[in-house]
Amino acid sequence: xxxxxxxxxxxxxxxxxxxxxxxxxxxxxxxxxxxxxxxxxxxxxxxxxxxxxxxxxxxxxxxxxxxxxxxxxxxxxxxxxxxxxxxxxxxxxxxxxxxxxxxxxxxxxxxxxxxxxxxxxxxxxxxxxxxxxxxxxxxxxxxxxxxxxxxxxxxxxxxxxxxxxxxxxxxxxxxxxxxxxxxxxxxxxxxxxxxxxxxxxxxxxxxxxxxxxxxxxxxxxxxxxxxxxxxxxxxxxxxxxxxxxxxxxxxxxxxxxxxxxxxxxxxxxxxxxxxxxxxxxxxxxxxxxxxxxxxxxxxxxxxxxxxxxxxxxxxxxxxxxxxxxxxxxxxxxxxxxxxxxxxxxxxxxxxxxxxxxxxxxxxxxxxxxxxxxxxxxxxxxxxxxxxxxxxxxxxxxxxxxxxxxxxxxxxxxxxxxxxxxxxxxxxxxxxxxxxxxxxxxxxxxxxxxxxxxxxxxxxxxxxxxxxxxxxxxxxxxxxxxxxxxxxxxxxxxxxxxxxxxxxxxxxxxxxxxxxxxxxxxxxxxxxxxxxxxxxxxxxxxxxxxxxxxxxxxxx
Amino acid sequence: xxxxxxxxxxxxxxxxxxxxxxxxxxxxxxxxxxxxxxxxxxxxxxxxxxxxxxxxxxxxxxxxxxxxxxxxxxxxxxxxxxxxxxxxxxxxxxxxxxxxxxxxxxxxxxxxxxxxxxxxxxxxxxxxxxxxxxxxxxxxxx
Numbered sequence: 026x027x028x029x030x031x032x033x034x035x036x037x038x039x040x041x042x043x044x045x046x047x048x049x050x051x052x053x054x055x056x057x058x059x060x061x062x063x064x065x066x067x068x069x070x071x072x073x074x075x076x077x078x079x080x081x082x083x084x085x086x087x088x089x090x091x092x093x094x095x096x097x098x099x100x101x102x103x104x105x106x107x108x109x110x111x112x113x114x115x116x117x118x119x120x121x122x123x124x125x126x127x128x129x130x131x132x133x134x135x136x137x138x139x140x141x142x143x144x145x146x147x148x149x150x151x152x153x154x155x156x157x158x159x160x161x162x163x164x165x166x167x168x169x170x171x172x173x174x175x176x177x178x179x180x181x182x183x184x185x186x187x188x189x190x191x192x193x194x195x196x197x198x199x200x201x202x203x204x205x206x207x208x209x210x211x212x213x214x215x216x217x218x219x220x221x222x223x224x225x226x227x228x229x230x231x232x233x234x235x236x237x238x239x240x241x242x243x244x245x246x247x248x249x250x251x252x253x254x255x256x257x258x259x260x261x262x263x264x265x266x267x268x269x270x271x272x273x274x275x276x277x278x279x280x281x282x283x284x285x286x287x288x289x290x291x292x293x294x295x296x297x298x299x300x301x302x303x304x305x306x307x308x309x310x311x312x313x314x315x316x317x318x319x320x321x322x323x324x325x326x327x328x329x330x331x332x333x334x335x336x337x338x339x340x341x342x343x344x345x346x347x348x349x350x351x352x353x354x355x356x357x358x359x360x361x362x363x364x365x366x367x368x369x370x371x372x373x374x375x376x377x378x379x380x381x382x383x384x385x386x387x388x389x390x391x392x393x394x395x396x397x398x399x400x401x402x403x404x405x406x407x408x409x410x411x412x413x414x415x416x417x418x419x420x421x422x423x424x425x426x427x428x429x430x431x432x433x434x435x436x437x438x439x440x441x442x443x444x445x446x447x448x449x450x451x452x453x454x455x456x457x458x459x460x461x462x463x464x465x466x467x468x469x470x471x472x473x474x475x476x477x478x479x480x481x482x483x484x485x486x487x488x489x490x491x492x493x494x495x496x497x498x499x500x501x502x503x504x505x506x507x508x509x510x511x512x513x514x515x516x517x518x519x520x521x522x523x524x525x526x527x528x529x530x531x532x533x534x535x536x537x538x539x540x541x542x543x544x545x546x547x548x549x550x551x552x553x554x555x556x557x558x559x560x561x562x563x564x565x566x567x568x569x570x571x572x573x574x575x576x577x578x579x580x
Numbered sequence: 581x582x583x584x585x586x587x588x589x590x591x592x593x594x595x596x597x598x599x600x601x602x603x604x605x606x607x608x609x610x611x612x613x614x615x616x617x618x619x620x621x622x623x624x625x626x627x628x629x630x631x632x633x634x635x636x637x638x639x640x641x642x643x644x645x646x647x648x649x650x651x652x653x654x655x656x657x658x659x660x661x662x663x664x665x666x667x668x669x670x671x672x673x674x675x676x677x678x679x680x681x682x683x684x685x686x687x688x689x690x691x692x693x694x695x696x697x698x699x700x701x702x703x704x705x706x707x708x709x710x711x712x713x714x715x716x717x718x719x720x721x722x
Contacts, residue, residue, distance in 0.1 A: 114690050121693030130711040131702065135695035151690040172679045179641055181715040194678055233717060241712035371639060376679040381686050 100300045100338065102331045103308055104266050105258035106323075108273050109251050110283045111227065111291035112155050118226045118250035119146030119189065126289055130230075130243035138248035140184030145379050152250045153196075155282040156224050157385060157393050159252055160197030162276050162400055163219045169385050171196045173224070173377040178370065181242050182229040190253075192374040195223030196383065203402045204272040208416050210264045217269050218257030224383075227251050252282075258297070258308070262331070263324035270294050271320050275401045279425045287319055294323055298330045300338070309334070309343075313350045314360055326353040330360050404428055417445050420453075426463045433470035439477040447473060451491065455498050467501030468494070475504040484508065486515050489561055516562045522555070522571050525563065529554040530575060540576060548572060631656045 116123055120137035136144040160167050174192035200219035206212055229247035233240045254273060260266040274285040274292055285292040294317050299309040314330060317323045334346050351360040399407075404422040409415070421431050427448065434444045452473075456463060476497070480490045485508060493507050508514060516522060529551055530537055540547045551572055555563055633653045637644045644652070695701075707714040 116690050116692050121688070121691065122695065123692035131713065132698070132711075133694075134698060134701060136701070139701060141701070147686060147688045149690050150687040153687070170678055177639075181718055232712070233719075237717060240715050240717045241709070242715055243712060373639065378680075381681060382679055 097331075097335055099302055100335055101303050102261055102298060102300045102327075103258045104260035104262070104327060105297045106256045106260065106266055106269060107295045107297070108254040108256075108270065109227075109293040110159070110254065110273070110277050110285065111293075112152060112250040112252060113281075113283050113291075114149055114151045114155070114250055116149055117248035118149055118152050118224070119248055120144075122248065124245065124249050126291075128245055130245060133245045134247075138184065139244060140186070140247075146189060146377075148380060148383075149250065152224055153383065153385065154393065155250075155280075156196045156222065156252055157390055158280050158282055158397065159254075159277065160200065160222050161390070161394050161397060162280055163197070163200040163202055163222060163254070165197035165200030165219060165222060167197050167385065167390055168194055169387065169390075170194075171223075171383045171385075173380045173383070174374045175377050176225075176372045176374055178372060180228070180231075181240060182231040182244075182247070184229065184244060184247055188226060188228065189377055189380070190225035191223035195221040196385075197222040202269065202272055202276070204268055205405060205415065205419060206264060206268055207419060212415055215265060215268070217259040217265070220255040220257050222252055222254050225251050225253055263327035266296060266327050267320040267324040270323050272401065275423065275425075279398055279401055281398075287317075296323060296327055298327055298334070300331060300334045310346045310348050312346065312348065312360075314353055315350060315363075316352045316354075318355070322353055322355060325358060326360060329353075329358065333360065398425070401425075411441050413441065413445060417449065420449055421445065424463070430463050430470050430473075434473045434477075437471050437474035439474035440481065443477045443481070444473065447477065447494070451494055452498065455495070466498045468497045469501075472497055472502075472504050479504055479508070483517060483564070484515060485513050486561070486565060488565075489513050489515070492561075512560075513562060515564050516559055517564045517567060519567060519571060522559075522563055522568055523575075525555045525558055526551070526568070526572050526575050528558065548576060551576075631660070 114124075117138055120135050122133045122135050122138055124133060137146055157167060171191060171194045173189050175187040176190045176192065177187040179186055198221045200222070201216050202219060203214065203216050205214055227246050227249040229242055229244040231240055231242055256269065260269055270287075270292075274287075277283040277285045277292070283291055287293070296314050296317065297311045298314065299311040301307065301309040312330060312334070314326050317326055330351070334343075337343055337346055350363045352363055353360055401422050405418050408418040408421055413421070420427075422428050431444060431448055434448075435441055452463070452466070452468070455461075455466065476490055476494060479485050480487055485493070493504060493513070496502065496507060497504070533551070533554065536547050536550055540551075548569075552565075552568060555568055555572070556565075631653060633644070633649045633656065636656075637649070702708055705713050
């Protein structure tokens with residue numbers, strides 16, 4: 026981590042990557058540390074070109090971090106995020122063309138989405154349903170009457186020359202999202218406001234050719250429905266922003282309205298960053314950052330931009346911060362200017378004449394409200410009340426499938442903490458190794474419950490349990506079935522264990538001598554041997570008790 | 581579809597464009613309140629700003645000669661004033677509507693339908709280099 030910092034020192038004699046040294050007033054430390062992570066936010070840093078540190082540079086960097094810390098104490102960052110969620114409807118927003126990510130270019134097109142003369146849009150009812158679901162999940166006020174507007178501009182990926190969107194009467198406004206920051210970053214509960222949610226259509230894909238004389242357009246994506254979520258400028262640093270984005274992803278996945286994948290483009294975030302001296306009520310100049318492809322780049326880009334702006338302020342060059350759009354460059358880990366725009370965009374919004382008013386009835390909204398699944402925030406609070414640690418809570422609630430698996434397991438009566446441990450431990454490890462989701466494994470929740478009960482009740486030992494688990498995950502089957510088939514029932518009959526102990530002691534006279542001579546650790550060897558002949562079934566506690574007795578008796 | 585307001589002026593009937601199209605709107609980033617029309621109809625004609633024809637042509641990507649810019653200004657003004665007669669109506673006791681028309685929902689189900697004549701669409705693309713539509717390189721929006 027520190028060496029990345031020093032790498033940058035060589036090019037620009039300033040702290041460009043201060044996140045490691047960035048502290049907040051309340052003392053929570055944020056540092057992009059590697060974590061064992063349950064949260065999708067804390068991805069380990071991409072491999073950076075770590076060079077050997079020059080000791081001299083190291084010294085000067087440390088004095089600079091002190092100045093930097095001092096600087097940041099005087100400023101606060103104001104961050105807002107605009108998120109575009111690509112809906113997983115079967116067809117596009119205004120025509121019946123199907124949408125499949127990765128399909129051959131220009132195969133899913135029709136006169137409507139191509140913007141050909143005379144074609145008229147007809148709204149997909151699922152889009153309204155998904156919009157209402159999201160609005161309710163984000164605690165918004167729904168506009169029972171809203172409309173579509175044309176946002177007009179010319180660009181090669183926009184066939185009609187305008188985008189059908191919602192301008193002044195969006196379908197949902199004034200909401201909020203509650204979340205918990207990951208434990209690695211100090212934890213803590215946050216509530217961030219949502220200004221609005223509106224429906225709109227996506228543009229096609231524009232690819233620029235290498236040699237620069239022409240570009241290529243694929244209109245498969247033109248007309249795909251999007252929901253745009255605009256947050257209140259409530260976030261104050263990269264971690265809060267990244268976790269907000271992660272929570273939006275969780276919510277849309279929980280609702281089943283989008284697969285919320287940043288890498289595939291079904292979840293896109295643009296952030297707006299400004300800083301102002303603490304105590305000032307006016308906002309500073311806002312800078313927009315685009316090209317963020319992961320939660321960790323959201324985090325890093327924002328921290329970089331905050332430090333860039335703070336530095337300019339500290340050098341008396343605050344006025345050189347202009348309202349502009351910058352791109353996050355993953356390779357160099359900094360934001361760079363896009364070509365500056367002249368003047369504000371004039372989209373000439375007016376109501377879309379080809380589409381009627383969007384009318385949503387209260388009964389419809391109520392029925393959707395009643396059909397909403399338990400949302401991430403509710404799950405987290407419920408798990409917390411069950412006595413689980415925040416770390417466990419965040420892991421289990423992160424993926425709706427894992428949460429459902431967990432809920433099903435404890436519904437069968439399994440002990441909560443044990444179920445958590447199995448899921449977060451062996452099961453999660455398997456999923457990670459084989460790169461599968463919890464829905465793909467052959468283990469069923471009731472079998473996990475059965476396994477936990479069998480171990481707890483003493484039918485099988487913990488060690489055997491672990492072995493069965495692997496087989497259940499990979500091949501399926503039932504706990505009872507496997508126990509029977511492989512004859513795994515734990516041996517708890519003292520007489521039987523005694524027989525085995527006697528056998529082992531008599532077959533290993535040399536080790537017995539060593540024990541008597543004082544090498545007490547050899548008891549472990551005997552225990553191991555008994556385990557071996559019992560095929561792992563001897564109850565360890567009982568075994569050691571009996572072994573102890575026998576060894577002491579004979580000495 | 582593409583609003584060719586200037587060209588339509590040449591024809592006999594007034595264009596069906598919404599009057600709002602010709603008023604200047606700046607991009608608003610946060611949720612704006614509903615627009616209210618505050619201009620009042622006056623006896624000697626509209627008190628709206630005169631049209632900036634050069635700018636309108638630029639935003640509509642229509643090239644006009646300086647003579648055309650000169651000539652179209654008053655013509656556009658005339659059309660706006662013609663619509664401006666609406667402002668004489670007393671709206672004090674009328675509930676503002678969100679948009680014109682009250683047809684209500686016209687929705688379709690989320691059922692995929694493949695358009696059967698894709699070849700004709702592709703054939704009419706001026707510059708097609710399979711499988712992409714070839715366009716001049718444009719890096720900046722607007």
